Amino acid sequence: MSFIKFLGTAGARFVVTKQLRASGGVWFSVGKTNLYIDPGPGALVRCLSSKPKLEPPTLDGILLTHKHLDHSGDVNVMIEAMTEGGFKKRGVLFAPGDALEEDPVVLKYVKDYVKKVEILKENSEYQIGEIGFSTARRHQHRVETYGINFKTSPRTISLIADTKFFPELPDLYRGEILIIHVVRLGPIKDEPIEHLSIEDVKTIVKKAKPSLTILTHFGMTMIKAKPWLIADDLEKELGMKVIAASDGMKIDLEEV
Numbered sequence: 001m002s003f004i005k006f007l008g009t010a011g012a013r014f015v016v017t018k019q020l021r022a023s024g025g026v027w028f029s030v031g032k033t034n035l036y037i038d039p040g041p042g043a044l045v046r047c048l049s050s051k052p053k054l055e056p057p058t059l060d061g062i063l064l065t066h067k068h069l070d071h072s073g074d075v076n077v078m079i080e081a082m083t084e085g086g087f088k089k090r091g092v093l094f095a096p097g098d099a100l101e102e103d104p105v106v107l108k109y110v111k112d113y114v115k116k117v118e119i120l121k122e123n124s125e126y127q128i129g130e131i132g133f134s135t136a137r138r139h140q141h142r143v144e145t146y147g148i149n150f151k152t153s154p155r156t157i158s159l160i161a162d163t164k165f166f167p168e169l170p171d172l173y174r175g176e177i178l179i180i181h182v183v184r185l186g187p188i189k190d191e192p193i194e195h196l197s198i199e200d201v202k203t204i205v206k207k208a209k210p211s212l213t214i215l216t217h218f219g220m221t222m223i224k225a226k227p228w229l230i231a232d233d234l235e236k237e238l239g240m241k242v243i244a245a246s247d248g249m250k251i252d253l254e255e256v
């Protein structure tokens, strides 16, 4: 079975540090391949308390879109869990160079547990088991950040990770399912906030025309406005299917 399970939908500091939403990231399974994306704080706990339980030793890899804590807080313990305490050297870690080099978020001794480390770079292709994916250009975010295009079957999936809006965004992410990290409700204008707003989401979805848009990674303004109501309004306005992710939500790729 192929699915995406949201083990967290929190974004930005307050929603994460107050745990108004969980911040565990996403478990992605295609056929027999399991990839963990952005294991933020609580990822391990959320895996093990998930029903049915998600078993970290069945992971084939862990991917960090970038090094910010809400995306990487549990990366070390997740690597340890994937490799059964480091006793079984296995799995691939995908991460931008700056997550591993200067001020690394992955501890050196833990990095040795994985079989392979693949550095994410701009416009590059990667493969792990049945999951093929590519990066686009580097996002406009304080640290090195990449969105991902998964060329998976039965559905292609694009993930727009944290970024400030830039006009090429809709063209870079053309998956049938589009997952967007949307932190802000109101327009960002000239504020020094390198995240997307609902205004930006409208611009992207109108142009990219995915068959399903999933909003996630919510900041405080989105949480207060109730993301599911925002998604309903967007769906009506755009005439396209839009849903808001919730903690524990599972999307079966054979059914959408």
Ligand SMILES: [Zn+2]
Pocket: 066, 068, 141, 162
């Ligand atoms: Zn970030």
